[in-house]
Amino acid sequence: MLNSVTDEFEAQLRAILPEGAFKSDTDGYFTESRGRWTGQGLVVAPSSTQEVSAVVKACNDAKVGVVPYGGGTGLVGGQILQDGAKPVVLSLERMIKVRDVYPTEDTMVVEAGAILASIQDEAERIGRLFPLSLASEGSARIGGLLSTNAGGLNVLRYGNARAQCLGLEVVLADGTVWNGLSRLHKDNTGYDLRDLMIGAEGTLGVITAAALKLSPRPASVGSAMIAVKGPAAALALLALAKERLAEGISAFELMHRQGFDFLDEVGPEYHAPLAETPEWTVLIDVGLPSGLQADEALVDLFEAALEADLVTDGVIAQSEAQREAFWFIRENIPEANRRIGSISSHDISIPLSVVPEFIKIGPEQLEKIGEFRINCFGHLGDGNLHYNVFPPKGLSRADFSSERDQIKEAVHDLAHEFSGSVSAEHGVGRLKVGDLERYSDPAKLTMMRAIKGALDPNGIMNPGAVLR
Template sequence: MPLNPADDTFLATITAALPDGRLRRAEPRYLEEPRARWRSIATHVALPHSADEVATILRLCTAAGVGVVPYGGGTGLVGGQIAPAGMAAPLILSLEKMNNIRSVHPDENALVAEAGVVLADVQAAARDQDRLFPLSLASEGSARIGGLLSTNAGGVNVLRYGNARDLVLGLEAVLPDGQIWHGLKRLRKDNTGYDLRHLLIGAEGTLGVITAASLKLASIPAATGTAVMVVESPAAALKLLSLARGHIGEALSAFEIMNRAGLDFLAEMLPDIRQPFASPPEWMVLIEVGLPQAIDPAEALETLFAEALDQGLVNDGVIAQSTTQAQAFWAVREQIPEANRRIGAIASHDISLPLGAIADFITRAPALIAPLGDFRINCFGHLGDGNLHYNIFPTPGRSKGDYDDQRDGVKHALHDLVHDMGGSVSAEHGIGRLKIDDLQRYGDPAKLTAMRAIKAALDPAGIMNPGAVLPAV
């Protein structure tokens, strides 16, 4: 059914039902998103301090037929946090005031945090207890736990620790009708019917609002090693990954691939970022290992490099000799997206493929889009878990606006290839509003039918993040 706008009458009702200060006019930061594709038409933001207050807000929104757009740290790249023109103005719901670490249980390797806690603060709280919360990504200084779980965030440590959903023991959440699900159990085993935890994680705020989570912690590795190695090709990088797994096993924490285009962009846009090689290689990988106390990570990486060199997989490499040097290596990887942003991408693709198909995809994709125009390609990402960021840029002297009429053709050509090779057109960024048509185009029909049925059952009024993940009805 059509939704109603959050008009003055509705806002007065919300204001009367909540303590003072919970409803505010939305500042510009709530109305924008990092890639500047959309601007929100919402006018007000609700800032609850508890799950009970979230429940009150959702009950009133359901009764009035007013849409709710949950807002985390605002770092999402697919528009899930934005209500664009063409829909009734919704209410933004930010949990930034629910920002408490409720408890830490180091002996259980568990931590309970509210949804508004910034990821870096969860990491610090774990570290204070000599534990590790391994979810790590470039936006960890501003991304919040609720948004990260709602989008099932990935990041650089998926290879060893898994995605966000793999780091959750239990949830507290509010359903669209205002019911609070008290699921903050710290259990490794709980076989009591449907797992609502995994239904809400990755739902992008379309089925309810996560208000707190019991999170898994891990032991901090006794010793960490970091290296960059020059590889001949993506195929060689994949063979190096297999070799590294054989040598290092589950202690392999990260395995990132970078292309010369990204390194050139860094040199052009962020020249203060020190690169490990005087001449940027065509392909290189960043490897991080976390090992027990009895094993020297530098020796493990040296052994790996020596064998890879013998096999012709690598031709150069540097092993970090200090924490500062390791951080410098990571700065190269982590600043590539910022350099990309400054160059201005025509189209960005967050894709995943079976490991065995990656080299073939990287070989075939340029020829597939070449007839559509003259482009520069920056391919980089989390090779260890099969996630590539395959981004298309204008040639020097031209801007991304010159290619507006080619963007859809490039996207469809690449996504068709990914789909045909058994991959996914959304690896870690989610669907949001940007990829709704992609989900309809490539999604399994049975899955889409089930998704619509679940949405209708839990959110019959359609108030939760309308127009995200599934088309608004």
């Protein structure tokens, strides 16, 4: 049983932290972007690993919960504790330093509060690329991205956040600092504690710094928006692209016409790349080394796909502005979704070979519940679909509040039936704790609970997230 923050405990923290660590305006820390969660707590923002350690140790001694807080961009409630004992909300926003840069090693060491876009800019400054990229990169912080093992747009080529991290510095539940900021690519000395902490969503410790892996910047980049004959044709196009471009494919996004219709309905305004919006569209992004031209490679790919009867139309970006216009569409489909208001949103992953069958069967399952609009889009290259269910035009999600759980269960049951995951890149948080219990192998849950009990015996780290 955890204790709430009291005036006495707050006074204890004020004795060990400077006044600047305490946040007086806390409104933004207790809500999330979709307005479905409202939190509570005493918000503190330490400026060093030592201060984080002191806070966590004090909380552990007093059995007060700690909710680590990054950029607040999570969508599964991992940064929000709505019920129970009032916790300490530990924000990493003041820990933003780039500690070291090693260009010859393609490595950078940064503090956990560094914003993703700033890390990308620092990598570009030394002629390198930090390829983790997602819609919230202007506010998401690297500690939170690693804690949720974020994916984003470039997973096909570069992998999830896990694949782009070499080492970590972590404050454990008793305040101990684990200095695991290794820059080694090979280290087989025992358990991989880095991978244990990545994706743990702050339930095992607080990430305070990370050694990140950088990549060469492609010499030639290009994008194409291509109309495909359906999800099966998109999958065949992906295979063809891999044969021809191998590791040169950075992203391969599948978009249904519903996403474009939502943009037309509520904005943001965009420039339509094709004369007619097809039922299914693929956005492909490539980056090639010196001596190869991305636009020529995309032309050859399109011609081969046309000959194979996979595509019907397409546009290859002729400038960086046009390329950005393509990506503006993809990156603003979630904003249009938000403006429409989904009844139930799903971040799922499906084995690639059965994605077309899942997309075919999904609407049939939902028709048993009612009439809905479905916006299916996502990262086809890694099987990650954002499968979101909306009310018919003229109605709102509030009209279907009683069907929300039934819709979610239908989609998640189908994903599980197809050997998929109900959490592809957003994490479990508090929203999907029940789903984790419902769909996970019992042995997995036993192992996870054993690890949690060993590293956080008092249960102070992000209580109620991932495991309950």
